[in-house]
Amino acid sequence: MPGLTAWAGITQLANVGEGDTVLVNAAAGPVGGTVGQIARIKGAERVVGIAGGAEKCAIVTDTYGFDACIDYKIDGWEAELKKALPDGLSIFFENVSADMAITALDNARTYARGVLCGLAAGYQVQSQDRVPNPLPMGTIIGKRAQLFGLVVYDFYSKWDEFAGEAGKWIQDGKLAFAEDREEGLENAPALFERLMNGQNRGKAVVTVSPEKA
Incomplete structure (x- = not known):
């Protein structure tokens, strides 16, 4: 299912293609890592990940082959992210939180596409009083961004198509997993x-x- 989630979001919703620059967080996980690799296979020019800690960032770059991985646990990581995206991003894949989506939008080009897949930062919240930051409507409108909510069950009918592509990529050494x-x-x-x-x-x-x- 994580593989189908990544494939559906990046190919069926974001429609990744030649020249795209893709940002994905939780990039060391099975969804995030697969998103970046499929984006590359489908023609993305640059793929950047965000992960927590040097060990996870090493998986992102060394195993999954991303161009760069930003460790959000270090001071000044937002500035490092901007350096890794000198021309901005055209696609972002959100697995963590509204805060992270806002960071992505701040680095987005005009007409960027965003896939909203998960809210991992809220899965362990004990209090229901914590309200996630709302997405900035002005920024979304100003950048003419398109945002897509992703629920993987919508794409179960495409399982065979996904498996056919992914199986060949694994055989050819183009798609790795940890x-x-x-x-x-x-x-x-x-x-x-x-x-x-x-x-x-x-x-x-x-x-x-x-x-x-």
């Missing part, structure tokens, strides 16, 4: 905790031996 894997169900809670705390390194997977299933 997994944070544990052996045995007894280790699943710890892996799930890492996932919920943003400490996983790639797609969280638990392997269960047949004799233990």
Whole structure:
């Protein structure tokens, strides 16, 4: 499903193509990492990621092949992002929050397209009193930006089309993936905790031996 999510958002909604500059956050995760790679395969000129920590940024550049990855945990990361997008972005893929979407819009070209996929920053919020920042309507209008809400279930009918393309890309070495894997169900809670705390390194997977299933 993460692969279909990435494929649908970047090809069916954002319609990535030649010359695009793409920004994606949570870029070390299975959706974000796949978004950047598919964008490149489909002709994007530049792909930039945002992730938390040097280790995750290394996955983004070394495994997924992004041009750059900005560590949002360091001071002055917004300035570093601007340096990584000297001509602005034409597509952004939002996995984290309204705040991050605003940052993307601040770096957007006129007629940029944005895919709103997830709100990871709010998944662990305990209080319902916290209201996310609204998207800046003036900026959206001024930049003539198009924003698309993405729900992957809308694209299940295209599963075979996605699998056909992705399977060939994997065989050809064009599409890579990283997994944070544990052996045995007894280790699943710890892996799930890492996932919920943003400490996983790639797609969280638990392997269960047949004799233990």
